Amino acid sequence: MTDEPRLSAQEMIERLAPTLSRATRIRAVTALLAGVAGVVFVGTLWWSEPGPLPGRTHVAFGLFTVICLAWAAYGGWLLTRKVALFATDRVVAAWIGLVASLATTAAVVFVAAQRGAGVGLPLGAGLLIVAVASALVVRSHARRAALLRRLRELTGRDER
Structure with a gap:
């Protein structure tokens, strides 16, 4: 030994x-x-x-x-x-994308309303992008949770 x-x-x-x-x-x-x-x-x-x-x-x-x-x-x-990130990078990226899409949508809708243009198209397009970003946030959290569950099964430890 x-x-x-x-x-x-x-x-x-x-x-x-x-x-x-x-x-x-x-x-x-x-x-x-x-x-x-x-x-x-x-x-x-x-x-x-x-x-x-x-x-x-x-x-x-x-x-x-x-x-x-x-x-x-x-x-x-x-x-x-x-170190191993266990999909933390994807969670962070998804949240950046969601915040950016929400802020951009709000800015575009605000400018359209100020100019007197219709807000329907900017709002609809923005909400579509926000929906996709939201789905990516949910998916990234689910993937991270699955990886952490697998880590606990293999090692008996929890990495947060």
Whole structure:
């Protein structure tokens, strides 16, 4: 017998598996680059607009900048993870998508109402996108719960 400490099943899995799969790394880099590119694009557009802008335009530019920053932060966070995430990354991404779709829908409907245009089409399209984002949130939570149940079955531990 050796004097080495025994490893749990989870510790063995973590040592054998890469920290992130290739697909997860690609998703992380894509989110990071798209978020940074969005911040640069929106920030440049916002900064270069001539003359004083209406308050709602500043709010819209700020909203889009925050959404892009959230995606960039998500990509950076995901790239720095060194442990198994058990689908936490998908839960976070789904919530970012839901919040972004709700905020964008509200902004578009508000602008349409202010201009006197019909709000039916923007509201309908926005609600469709919000419904898809909501379904992704539910699906990501269900997948994470299934993975955690499986982990408990295999190791007797709970990773939260």
